[in-house]
Amino acid sequence: MQRLYRILFHLRSVLAIVAALAVGSLLIIAAGSNPIEAYKTLFHGAFFDYWGFAATLVKMSPLLLAGLAVVLPLRAGLFNIGAEGQIYIGALFATIAALYLPVLPGPVHILICTLAGALGGALWALIPALLKAYQGINEIIVTLLLNFVALHFVSFMVSGPMIEPGAPYPYSPEIPDSLFLPHILPCSDAHFGVLVGIVIAIGMYIVFRRGVSGFTLATVGRNPEAARYAGISVKRHIIVSFMIAGACAGLAGTFEVLGHRYRLFHAFSQGYGYDGIVVAFLAGLNPFLAILSSMFIGGLRSGANMMQRAMGIETTVVEAIQGLVILFVAMSLAFRYRATAIGQAITRRKELEQALDEQTRDKKT
Amino acid sequence: MESLFSLQAITEILSTSLRLSVPLVFAALAGVLSERSGVFNIALEGKILAGAFGAAFGAFLMEDPYSGLVVGMLFGMMAGSILAVLGVTFGVNQIVTGIAINIFVLGITAFLSRIVFGAQANTLRLPGFKAFDFPGLSSIPVVGPVLFGQDLMVYLMFICVGAVFLFLYRTPWGLAVRAVGENPSAVDSAGLSVTKLRYGCVIAAGALAALGGCYLVLSQVFLFSEHMSAGKGFIALAAVILGRWNPVGALCACLLFGFFDALQLRLQFNYQDVPHQFFLMLPYLISILALVGLVGKPRPPAAVGRHYRREAK
Numbered sequence: 001m002q003r004l005y006r007i008l009f010h011l012r013s014v015l016a017i018v019a020a021l022a023v024g025s026l027l028i029i030a031a032g033s034n035p036i037e038a039y040k041t042l043f044h045g046a047f048f049d050y051w052g053f054a055a056t057l058v059k060m061s062p063l064l065l066a067g068l069a070v071v072l073p074l075r076a077g078l079f080n081i082g083a084e085g086q087i088y089i090g091a092l093f094a095t096i097a098a099l100y101l102p103v104l105p106g107p108v109h110i111l112i113c114t115l116a117g118a119l120g121g122a123l124w125a126l127i128p129a130l131l132k133a134y135q136g137i138n139e140i141i142v143t144l145l146l147n148f149v150a151l152h153f154v155s156f157m158v159s160g161p162m163i164e165p166g167a168p169y170p171y172s173p174e175i176p177d178s179l180f181l182p183h184i185l186p187c188s189d190a191h192f193g194v195l196v197g198i199v200i201a202i203g204m205y206i207v208f209r210r211g212v213s214g215f216t217l218a219t220v221g222r223n224p225e226a227a228r229y230a231g232i233s234v235k236r237h238i239i240v241s242f243m244i245a246g247a248c249a250g251l252a253g254t255f256e257v258l259g260h261r262y263r264l265f266h267a268f269s270q271g272y273g274y275d276g277i278v279v280a281f282l283a284g285l286n287p288f289l290a291i292l293s294s295m296f297i298g299g300l301r302s303g304a305n306m307m308q309r310a311m312g313i314e315t316t317v318v319e320a321i322q323g324l325v326i327l328f329v330a331m332s333l334a335f336r337y338r339a340t341a342i343g344q345a346i347t348r349r350k351e352l353e354q355a356l357d358e359q360t361r362d363k364k365t
Numbered sequence: 366m367e368s369l370f371s372l373q374a375i376t377e378i379l380s381t382s383l384r385l386s387v388p389l390v391f392a393a394l395a396g397v398l399s400e401r402s403g404v405f406n407i408a409l410e411g412k413i414l415a416g417a418f419g420a421a422f423g424a425f426l427m428e429d430p431y432s433g434l435v436v437g438m439l440f441g442m443m444a445g446s447i448l449a450v451l452g453v454t455f456g457v458n459q460i461v462t463g464i465a466i467n468i469f470v471l472g473i474t475a476f477l478s479r480i481v482f483g484a485q486a487n488t489l490r491l492p493g494f495k496a497f498d499f500p501g502l503s504s505i506p507v508v509g510p511v512l513f514g515q516d517l518m519v520y521l522m523f524i525c526v527g528a529v530f531l532f533l534y535r536t537p538w539g540l541a542v543r544a545v546g547e548n549p550s551a552v553d554s555a556g557l558s559v560t561k562l563r564y565g566c567v568i569a570a571g572a573l574a575a576l577g578g579c580y581l582v583l584s585q586v587f588l589f590s591e592h593m594s595a596g597k598g599f600i601a602l603a604a605v606i607l608g609r610w611n612p613v614g615a616l617c618a619c620l621l622f623g624f625f626d627a628l629q630l631r632l633q634f635n636y637q638d639v640p641h642q643f644f645l646m647l648p649y650l651i652s653i654l655a656l657v658g659l660v661g662k663p664r665p666p667a668a669v670g671r672h673y674r675r676e677a678k
Contacts, residue, residue: 145649330465
């Protein structure tokens with residue numbers, strides 16, 4: 001019983017997904033289709049089809065990096081809702097580095113573009129971090145508002161200074177093909193970016209588990225007073241965690257340009273930054289599990305296109321399901337293992353057994 | 366080119382300012398109410414959107430704006446109830462819940478609008494409220510057309526500001542709400558239910574924020590489009606802070622934001638060689654600058670965002 005409950009507790013994200021899919025099936029029925037068929041098409045298309053899986057990996061790359069951009073500051077109790085904006089500014093920096101730097105050997109230039117993109121995202125995230133650290137201004141509101149600023153700023157850049165001559169709508173010229181990221185599945189769109197994301201996720205996981213900075217970051221989040229007492233600079237942790245998070249989101253934007261679209265488009269991100277929040281919560285703020293959750297959300301997105309083509313179901317149903325997923329994840333947080341009635345009963349039972357043990361031992365001696 | 370300073374231009378700018386600030390004011394009032402009761406309300410954005418969808422849904426089915434208003438408020442209250450149940454009863458982090466509500470509403474309204482309005486979603490013209498003139502009063506120069514030539518919801522907004530103000534500062538219930546945002550355990554020991562007070566505020570806030578969405582649909586664009594709230598809930602949150610958690614302060618902050626928004630539209634029209642994206646950025650930048658440029662540190666209600674558990678005193 002106890003073990004079963006603990007397993008259920010750890011699987012709550014999976015349960016949230018199951019619940020969301022169940023409610024989602026009602027939505028599909030409302031749209032006039034068979035939910036079982038629809039899900040079969042969706043998941044087959046997303047994970048069991050070569051091209052489909054490649055499409056999932058393409059979506060997974062920005063989702064994972066954006067998810068990590070949410071996970072990291074949350075370890076310190078800070079909400080980065082600004083991944084969307086950081087994606088835009090990162091992509092902008094990377095595109096500028098790709099288009100206007102003198103031609104360098106391919107791999108070196110790719111590396112420089114990547115660093116430029118990370119720098120762009122980090123600088124954009126530095127704004128809310130500084131305001132939070134030195135002025136105490138709510139980072140949630142600032143990051144949210146900056147998203148809109150970034151969106152319009154990139155839109156200005158690609159419809160003015162950086163526009164491709166004669167373009168019908170705002171986009172930049174194509175980057176040189178020596179800068180295209182290598183593909184990881186032959187003949188498909190799946191690019192190298194997703195591997196970078198996975199490496200960063202694993203690195204972050206190890207630092208959280210074993211590293212000193214992972215520990216100090218968590219201390220800042222759990223008890224800033226204690227952290228200060230222990231000589232940990234709270235301000236520095238706010239700034240550094242936000243900048244690394246911004247760099248991750250900036251990479252998400254960079255790889256969209258270098259690996260997938262090869263140009264900077266106006267309004268290209270379509271909410272990857274916000275989906276990153278879903279990825280982070282679904283993973284329970286665990287960077288390693290973020291790999292799985294981003295693959296799942298990416299699969300939903302790419303599978304939705306297949307579902308629309310095959311069965312004519314609107315892709316927006318996936319947005320609704322994604323909304324349900326995060327809502328159920330939030331609900332599942334209500335069940336703290338210790339705080340629930342069952343959790344308490346289990347603790348009491350343990351105590352009771354211990355007391356019994358002690359009593360019988362007392363009698364024997 | 367027409368001067369920016371002619372009497373007519375000023376009247377137009379002020380009138381547009383007021384109209385653009387209406388959704389912000391409703392949302393900011395909602396923010397004031399729920400944060401005063403100690404519940405951080407990042408879900409304003411989602412509630413505006415829920416209200417907007419509800420308004421379009423109601424007005425579409427019944428073909429009259431009043432039903433839209435009622436359905437919109439109901440949808441907003443439903444979104445508010447989610448926050449109340451998860452955030453107040455179950456103690457899930459209020460920010461997490463709020464973000465979840467925003468994303469959920471965004472997804473579900475996008476889907477439902479396709480189902481309900483189908484292909485005509487973007488060509489539809491829903492019934493809405495029309496501006497009407499107060500006889501006599503509306504002929505006063507500048508003030509007349511700005512204040513007395515608007516539609517029903519603008520007047521409703523002023524009534525709501527007054528009502529929330531009187532409620533918070535002149536009624537025993539308002540005192541209890543303010544107290545519960547500062548020190549819930551004191552309210553609890555005085556024999557009032559923290560949970561009930563917070564439920565009331567958060568659900569009422571849902572209805573208020575939804576009115577902002579109703580205004581967007583029923584008085585401004587007469588259709589529902591995906592993510593039409595476009596960050597207004599977040600600007601309203603900035604207005605709550607700028608207005609120091611006071612309904613009248615929030616009104617002033619929203620009018621200020623509305624004024625800059627109207628000004629940018631006007632400038633966009635007058636200076637067409639400046640890229641319009643700069644003007645689009647302006648309201649968001651002004652909101653951030655307003656937060657940065659505050660004189661003195663804002664002091665939010667002490668218990669905002671914290672879950673109250675009786676045992677853990």
